[in-house]
Amino acid sequence: MYISGLFKTLLLIAVTLSTFLFAQLAAAQELTATVDRNELAVNETFTLTLRYSGAQSGGQPDFDLLEQDFEVLSRQQSNQYRVFNGRAESFVEWTVILAPLKEGKLFVPSLHLHGQVSDAIPITVNQAGQSPSGNNRQAFLEVELDKDKLYVQEQLLVKVRLYTTVGLHDIAADPLQIPDAHIEKVDEQRYEQQINGVGHAVYELTYAVFPESSGELQIPPLNYIAVTGRRDPFSLFNRNAQRIRLRSEAKSVQVEPKPDSYSGTHWLPAASLGLVQSWSKDPEEFKVGEPITRIITLRAEGLRAAQLPPLPKLNVEGLKTYPDQPQQEDSPGTNGIIGSRIETTAIVATKPGDYQLPPITITWWDSKTGQQRATQLPAFRFKVKGAPIIESTTPGTSSPPLHTTPIVTEVEPGFWQKIALIAIASHLLWIIYFFYTKQNKSAEPLRETRRNSSIQAESQKLIEAAKSGEPQEIQVALRHWIALRWPALRHQSPDCAVQQLGISDLSQAFDILNDAIYKVPPKPMNRQQLQILIHRLTRIEQESSPKHGALPGLFSG
Structure with a gap:
């Protein structure tokens, strides 16, 4: 009986101790979740703190569960150990920055770790700027x-x-x-x-x-x-x-949609639209056979260059035109985009007289006033001086004879007479060929020497102009230099000459000069870069030639 009572007492103590230990273990092993605020705007963030206290180590909760309603911006983990009121404790803590993906009533879901489960947390997400902290964000x-x-x-x-x-x-x-x-x-x-x-x-x-x-x-x-x-x-x-x-x-x-009342050919809704015309030289000096370049710039505020239409082609009797590839440019700024379309055309007159270029009218929609408007470049009048260019006689035709050839009775020579005549004729031909070849060979070095001297002098003028001259003076000197170096390009426009030669330094030099002369507003000229380009150009080997072979005639049909 005594042993039985003692056994019961020990069993009761063991059960009590086990219950106490399990209770302590359960209290020590815990997973808690807290947030710094429960109400916020959809454009704001909040912090979730997850803490695990327990004997087991390693692992982490399944944070992917958060991505159903929230975006996980950052996540940090820290292991901490501290003594509080003489009691030591250790825990693992995760700090997660979350951003809501939508408005409404949301929940931070329950998370699991080592058999422990955290509580779900309700979150109220308002529209942007409507949270209580909206004025103090x-x-x-x-x-x-x-x-x-x-x-x-x-x-x-x-x-x-x-x-x-x-x-x-x-x-x-x-x-x-x-x-x-x-x-x-x-x-x-x-x-x-x-x-x-x-x-x-x-x-x-x-x-x-x-x-x-x-x-x-x-x-x-x-x-x-x-x-x-x-x-x-x-x-x-x-x-x-x-x-x-x-x-x-x-x-x-x-x-x-585009208003039904709009009657323009191209739909151009813009804040403003303008047309500007400029010339490579004074049109009052227009002469027959000399090219002059006309530059027309179409600029629109609130439109991209790709939206601007091509300008009407020039077709005036007595004028030959050589249009270049249009240039398109977008200039961004605080008021949006200003689109520009620049069309350049070389014009050559074939006969003197009074000419008039027709007006150019662009219809567009004023987005400020909500009305259709039209911008016009007025007609342009000018005179051309000089002698007309005479077209060559059509091949295959011949002038009528001025007199009738008299009829003469010829005497048939003998065999030896024919041989003697052939020998004398051959000898005379060889003598003529010899003197002709000798004369050309002696004159060729002299002509080449003179040409090289002229090129060197023109190159020096071009270099001096690049050092201190105005953009217009440099452009004129560059054209004279091209005409002397490549006579076949004498009557071509600068853009055509650049395209035919295919020299990148020449193209860059003309771009710098064109921006300084024709661009509105003018672009400051980079004189140092221009001097380097011209220095390279004047060192080009004499044998350089247009890359496309023979150039087409200026007045070819």
Whole structure:
């Protein structure tokens, strides 16, 4: 009986101790989840802290469960050991930065580790800027459209501004992408702005959007990811830095089709449109057979160069035209894109007289006033001096005889007489050929020497002009040098000569001069680069020739 009672007592003690130990173990092994806030805007982030206390080590929860409703921006793990009120404890902690993917009532799901389960946490996600902390946000995005209605293919400016009161670095942004629309980034600025008495640093991007179809145009939300805090170049781990995600509001704008009242040949919705004409030299000095270059520039604010139409071809009796390949150029800026189309035409008059170039009219749609307008380049009158160019006689025709050949009765020579005549004729031919060849050989070195001397003198003039001359003077000197070096190109326009020769240094030199003379506004001339190009050109071997073989005649049909 005594042994039985003792056994029962020991069994009771063992059960009590086991229950206590299991309770202590269960209390020691725990997985808890907390968040820094339960309500936020869709363009803001929050921090999830997950802590595991237990004897088992290794492993981690399945964080992929979070990606159903949230974007995981960053995740850090730390192992900690501390003594609190004389009691030692150790735990593993994960800090996760999350950004909601949508609005509404969401849940941070329960996570599992070593048999432990964390509680699910409700999260309320509001629209952008509507959270209780909306007025005190450290960083936020703003999207602004320059108009709430536009026409198809008209320019829409989309400005995206990032405001911040804390230091941000490593900023990564989604590119603006809109189906069925052409998009170009045209401007980027950084400045400061006061909001409710608080200074904000502003990073602004401007996009030009050209919708290709009518209907509602959707501007999707844009995501920005950045790191807060100062970047410490002496620290491998910026523990105080935090990765955040910002999300802008979606926008929409109505795109109208081309108005039925528009009567223009080409649909050109622009803020402004202009035509400018310039000449390579004074048209008052126009002479027969001498080429003159006409440059017409079509510029439109709010249109890309690819949208601008070709100008009508010039067809005037007595004038031969040699158009070059049109040049297209887009100039981005704070007000969007200014597109330019430059058409250059070499004109050669074949006879003197008074000429008139017809006016050029471009119909376009004024996007500021909502009205159809027309821009016109007036008709241009000029005189051509000189003698007319006489076309050569058509091959195969002959002039009528001036007199009738008298009939003479010939006496048939004998055999030896024929042999003697042939011998004398052959001898005379050899004598003539000998003196002709000798004369040409003696004159050829003299002609070549004179030509080389002229080329050297013209090259020196060109070099001197490049050092201190005006762009127009340098261009004239360069044309004279080309005409002397390659006589076959004497009557060709500069653009045709460049194309025929295929010399890259020559093409670059003319580009620099054309930008300084004809561009509006003129582009400053890089004199040092131009001097280097001309120095190279004057060192070209004398045997250089046009790459396309024989040049076509200037007046060939």
